[in-house]
Structures are given as C-alpha cells and as structure tokens.
Amino acid sequence: MVRVHLEAVGDWRWTTDGQGDERIDLAFPVPGETVAEIDFFNQDDYGVVPVEGTEPPWRHYTARRVHDEGRTIVVDLAVHDGGLASDWAVRAEPGHVLGVFAGGDSRSYYDAPADAGWRLLVADPTGLPGLGRIVEELAPGAVAHAVVEVPTLEDRQELETRGDVTYTWLVTAQGARTGAALVEAVRDLPVLETPGYAWVACESAASRDIRRTLRTAWGMPRDRHQVVGYWTAGAVNVRADRDDEDAPPHDHDHEHEHDHPEPAHQH
Numbered sequence: 001m002v003r004v005h006l007e008a009v010g011d012w013r014w015t016t017d018g019q020g021d022e023r024i025d026l027a028f029p030v031p032g033e034t035v036a037e038i039d040f041f042n043q044d045d046y047g048v049v050p051v052e053g054t055e056p057p058w059r060h061y062t063a064r065r066v067h068d069e070g071r072t073i074v075v076d077l078a079v080h081d082g083g084l085a086s087d088w089a090v091r092a093e094p095g096h097v098l099g100v101f102a103g104g105d106s107r108s109y110y111d112a113p114a115d116a117g118w119r120l121l122v123a124d125p126t127g128l129p130g131l132g133r134i135v136e137e138l139a140p141g142a143v144a145h146a147v148v149e150v151p152t153l154e155d156r157q158e159l160e161t162r163g164d165v166t167y168t169w170l171v172t173a174q175g176a177r178t179g180a181a182l183v184e185a186v187r188d189l190p191v192l193e194t195p196g197y198a199w200v201a202c203e204s205a206a207s208r209d210i211r212r213t214l215r216t217a218w219g220m221p222r223d224r225h226q227v228v229g230y231w232t233a234g235a236v237n238v239r240a241d242r243d244d245e246d247a248p249p250h251d252h253d254h255e256h257e258h259d260h261p262e263p264a265h266q267h
C-alpha cells in the first residue's frame with residue numbers, strides 16, 4: 001500500500017461528507033509524465049455533450065483522511081501488477097499533480113441504520129482504506145467485526161477506534177485469487193440474527209459471493225447491507241458496482257457524474 005497526501009492547489013477544498021468510505025475520483029498522469037492532463041474534463045460542455053479530445057485516465061479511490069479543512073486529502077493506493085494508478089503510486093514523488101473530481105452529491109456507500117446492534121465490515125486491500133476510516137469514526141461502544149484480506153501479515157494496520165471492534169486478518173494464499181479467503185471466512189462466521197449491518201468492499205466476483213451469503217444464510221434485507229465491487233479481476237478501471245439490483249451493472253456513467261476536476265499536488 002502506498003499512502004499519498006494530496007494538497008489542494010489554490011483556494012479549492014475537498015468537502016468531506018463524513019462517511020467512512022467516501023469516494024474520490026482521481027485523474028492520473030500517463031506513464032512517463034508527472035502531471036495529469038485535466039483540461040479535457042474542464043471543457044465547459046464536459047458532461048453535457050460529447051467533448052473533443054482524449055479522456056485522461058482516472059480511477060475511483062477513497063478519501064482515507066481529510067485534513068486542514070479539506071486542503072489535504074490522504075489516499076491509500078493498493079499496489080498490484082499492471083495498473084496505471086498502481087504504477088503511478090510506485091513512482092509518485094512530491095510535486096506530481098493529479099486531478100480530483102469534486103462537488104456533487106455524497107459519494108459514500110456505508111449507511112448503517114441507527115438500530116444496528118453490530119456491524120460486519122469486509123474488505124480486501126482496496127476496501128481497507130474505507131474500512132479503516134469507518135472503524136476510526138465509529139461511535140463509542142459501537143460493535144463491529146472486521147474481516148480483512150491483505151497480501152502479507154505486515155500489511156495489517158493498527159486502527160484507532162472508540163468502537164468495540166474485533167478483527168480477522170487473512171493473508172492471500174500463494175496462487176489464490178484475492179477475495180477467495182474473504183468469501184470463505186464470511187461463510188464460516190456464525191450467523192447473527194439480531195438487527196445489524198454489513199459493509200463489503202472487495203473484488204467484484206468475491207463481493208457477489210459474499211452478498212449471496214448475506215442474503216441467503218444471514219437473511220439480510222437490502223437495507224441491511226451494502227456490498228460494493230471495487231475492482232474486477234481482468235478488467236481495467238471498473239466503475240463502482242453498488243449493491244443495487246435495480247440499476248444496470250455500471251450505472252455510474254462518469255460522463256454525467258463528474259464535476260470538473262481540480263488539480264492537487266502529491267507530496
């Protein structure tokens with residue numbers, strides 16, 4: 001995992017909506033460059049009609065922490081083979097410039113009902129930033145169990161919380177697909193029958209398996225769990241795949257949802 005601190009350029013600020021898995025969309029420099037090309041998104045007609053030029057690469061991430069009243073945003077990027085954003089994270093240096101898509105409605109998914117007596121939080125490395133912030137922002141005494149898959153034992157994180165949190169840390173087995181361990185671990189959990197809430201953020205195939213367990217074995221209704229596919233094995237730049245059966249799989253057409261990106265320095 002590479003942690004970067006993005007510092008706003010000029011007067012622009014990130015307006016945090018306070019939910020732990022708050023999504024942030026970032027435009028990245030192409031390989032060999034250090035500055036993201038954001039003029040494409042800043043065309044006046046962008047999002048209204050098809051605009052000229054080539055869209056620069058961008059990806060979904062999580063605002064892991066927000067400091068200085070929105071001036072600094074902390075982002076944790078999971079490192080993996082063959083990813084544009086991941087490759088940038090490995091070569092990131094102070095002074096690089098990313099584009100940050102700002103404004104609009106809240107982009108969080110975590111939404112535990114007030115009467116939830118417990119929370120089940122499930123994440124692979126891409127969901128860990130959101131899980132970390134959810135845990136850190138739990139109300140005093142809030143009960144949660146976190147099931148997290150990481151590449152090595154050293155990737156486990158110490159999370160501060162006022163909640164009452166227990167953890168199952170899983171390490172991806174040699175040759176196994178990321179997420180398989182999460183599927184199995186959730187299947188093996190004792191079913192809780194009191195009202196609770198589950199939040200899952202991981203690879204899409206694994207997230208679908210876990211959703212099935214929550215709905216069938218746990219009998220959890222739709223408003224009691226949020227399962228989001230954060231990436232799909234073999235697919236580039238997958239759009240957020242929410243737990244919403246009424247919507248098409250990739251209902252987040254970015255041409256319509258992004259406001260103009262603002263530049264942010266990485267340091």
Ligand SMILES: Cc1cc2nc3c(=O)[nH]c(=O)nc-3n(C[C@H](O)[C@H](O)[C@H](O)COP(=O)(O)OP(=O)(O)OC[C@H]3O[C@@H](n4cnc5c(N)ncnc54)[C@H](O)[C@@H]3O)c2cc1C
Pocket residue numbers: 023059060061062063076077078079080081082083084085086087125126127129130178228229230231232233234235236237238239240241
């Ligand atoms: C709401 C939301 C929030 C997210 N927050 C974070 C976050 O805070 N931190 C984070 O690291 N990711 C996060 N992600 C996931 C991230 O957007 C994807 O992993 C993205 O594909 C990474 O872009 P890339 O350019 O590195 O890889 P891409 O160019 O998109 O993909 C290239 C190849 O790498 C594979 N791949 C992508 N991600 C991974 C991975 N993690 N492990 C192994 N293979 C992978 C793809 O299947 C593809 O074959 C989030 C996703 C969503 C939907």
